[in-house]
Amino acid sequence: MTAAALLEVRRATRRFGGLLAVNDVSFTLAPGEILGLIGPNGAGKTTLVSLVSGTLEPSEGEVLFHGKAITALPAFRRARLGIGRTFQIMRPFPGLTVQDNVAVGALFGRGGSQLRVAREQARRCLDFVGLGAFASRRADELGGPGRKRLELAKALAMQPRLLLCDEVMAGLNHVEIDEVIAIIRKLRDEGIAILVIEHVIKAIRSLSDRLLVLHHGEKIADGTPDAVLADPTVVQAYLGRQRK
Ligand SMILES: Nc1ncnc2c1ncn2[C@@H]1O[C@H](COP(=O)(O)OP(=O)(O)OP(=O)(O)O)[C@@H](O)[C@H]1O
Ligand SMILES: [Mg+2]
Numbered sequence: 001m002t003a004a005a006l007l008e009v010r011r012a013t014r015r016f017g018g019l020l021a022v023n024d025v026s027f028t029l030a031p032g033e034i035l036g037l038i039g040p041n042g043a044g045k046t047t048l049v050s051l052v053s054g055t056l057e058p059s060e061g062e063v064l065f066h067g068k069a070i071t072a073l074p075a076f077r078r079a080r081l082g083i084g085r086t087f088q089i090m091r092p093f094p095g096l097t098v099q100d101n102v103a104v105g106a107l108f109g110r111g112g113s114q115l116r117v118a119r120e121q122a123r124r125c126l127d128f129v130g131l132g133a134f135a136s137r138r139a140d141e142l143g144g145p146g147r148k149r150l151e152l153a154k155a156l157a158m159q160p161r162l163l164l165c166d167e168v169m170a171g172l173n174h175v176e177i178d179e180v181i182a183i184i185r186k187l188r189d190e191g192i193a194i195l196v197i198e199h200v201i202k203a204i205r206s207l208s209d210r211l212l213v214l215h216h217g218e219k220i221a222d223g224t225p226d227a228v229l230a231d232p233t234v235v236q237a238y239l240g241r242q243r244k
Contacts, residue, residue, distance in 0.1 A: 079160075
């Protein structure tokens, strides 16, 4: 691995019974880099992110953060080290306020364990994603776009050095997508490395420094967005299907 890599995934494989959800995938992510992760439905994107966040263990292979193996660490320990993620299937605590949902993220992450401090941190994160006005509302009063922002705010409250975003733009309209892109760029400007799973090709192309493509669990391309999206293997595996 290069000295500069923040994250390195080394030959990661994850099986579910006989299914190879992630098959021998390696990649690195540098500090401040935005890596786009694309691939058809069921390609293994969420599974790969779960191997990095620690929600799932790899069947084989290793995950290194700051050059140290973290493969055996549970998710909460990885969160403390600075790995934050959003979830594709959003699960806010419905009875809690928007602010306290985010405060839970702060308690879980690098910041520490004082509730008052966590709430202050939550407030800053809500302002950052444009949800400040909803801080005292119940989380289940938010609509789809609001819940996406809440997922981002929860991950940010963990004060991540690496942020894993699993389809934070799904279901958003063009204006909302542009707003989320601006938020992600602002985070990168603060030095956070970001891995973005997204199906919206236009968004991922403009956002990503590099693109990685999964297909049937295997990495089939890794390079600049222009080169990857022009790659015939990618076009056939992914874009070709999209045009059906
Ligand atoms: N917990 C699980 N148990 C069994 N099979 C699983 C589990 N999680 C995922 N899979 C399977 O692993 C494969 C990869 O799933 P994954 O959710 O990682 O794909 P994805 O690329 O994120 O898809 P999508 O674009 O639909 O979100 C799929 O065939 C899926 O059905
Ligand atoms: Mg997924």
